Amino acid sequence: MAGPDWNPFRRILALPNESRLKTVFVAFLVSVVCAALVSGATVVLRPIQAANRAAEEQARIAALVNGIPGMAQLLEQSGGALSTVVIDLEKGRAAQDVTPANLEAALSDPDNWTQLEPGQDIAGLGQRPDFVQIYLLRDTDKVSLALLPLSGQGYGGRIDAILALRGDMNTFAGLAVTQHSETPGLGGRIEEASWQAGFPGTELRDDSGELRFRVARGPSSGVHEVDGITGATRTGRGVTQMVRFWLGPDGYGPLIAAISRGEF
Structure with a gap:
């Protein structure tokens, strides 16, 4: 005669289907298996999702650059490629130990972020990364175009964009909104090409060097404005505050000054 089965799992599974203990056990077991599958899928898919986001950003960059008058010829003259560099924002120059390959790992370290005081944080970011990947086009030894990632707080949430700045570091060559959560048909129109078409030729600063750019409340009335929505x-x-923050002293200001002096 067989002895009692001391295996608790088999004893639970041997209980009648209407047993409350068996029902709870099976539900717990199924939830554990599902959680493991979801976690595994997340780990497996994360590199694919990151690659897809990078590909989408590259496509937007290509569309932005190709939409700038005369840019196709500049790219052809320079070999058709933008150079990529990680900038140390505080110093306004290329980072020493952070590259595009290890940028994500560097930014996972809280020490590589700067907390912004309320008076500084006009873009509503809370904190700013110390290192940012940008894209440059050179004409001989001078920067002729700089593509600068921007981010800030809109009405519905975060806005991400890429600003194309001409070699004088004062004139918009273009702007591409890459992500937003604004209201469709209203603020969501910032993603429309017809609105973004108002940026090329707009100037950031006046003759005194004061940052004057803004999105107007209606039609633009000067070289420092674009039409409002x-x-x-x-x-x-x-959008105004996002551009002003990133082109100011706590954003790309030191880099812009270095490029203007011919030091970059």
Whole structure:
């Protein structure tokens, strides 16, 4: 005669199907298996998702550059490629030990972020990375185009964009919004090519060097403005503050100064 089965799993599974203990055990077992499968899928898919995001950003960069008048010829003259460099924002020059390959790992370290004081944080970021990957086009030994990633707070959430700045470091060559959460049909129009077409030729600063760029509340009235979007004043203000922050002293200001002096 067989002795009692001391295996607790087999004893639970041998219980009648209407047993509350068996029901709870099976539900727990299924949830553990599902959680393991979801976690495994997340780990496996993360590199694929990162690669897809990178490919989408590259496509937007290509579209932005190709939409700039005369840029195709500049790219052809330079070999058709933008150089990529990671910038130390505080120093305004290329980072010493951070490269595009290890940038993500570097930014996982909280020490590589700068907390922004309320008076500084006009873009609503809270904190700013110390290192940013940018894209440059050179004409002989001078920078003729700089593509600078931007981010800030809009009406519905975070706005990400890439600003193309001409070699004088004062004139927009273009702007591409890469991500936003603004209201469709209102602030969401910032992703439309017709609105972004107002940026080329817009100037950031006046003759005294003061940063004057802004999104107007209506039609633009000068070289430092782009047209506002009807019913989306807060989105326009968010774009204004985003550009002013990143082109100011706590963003790309030191880099822009270095390029203007011919030191980059």
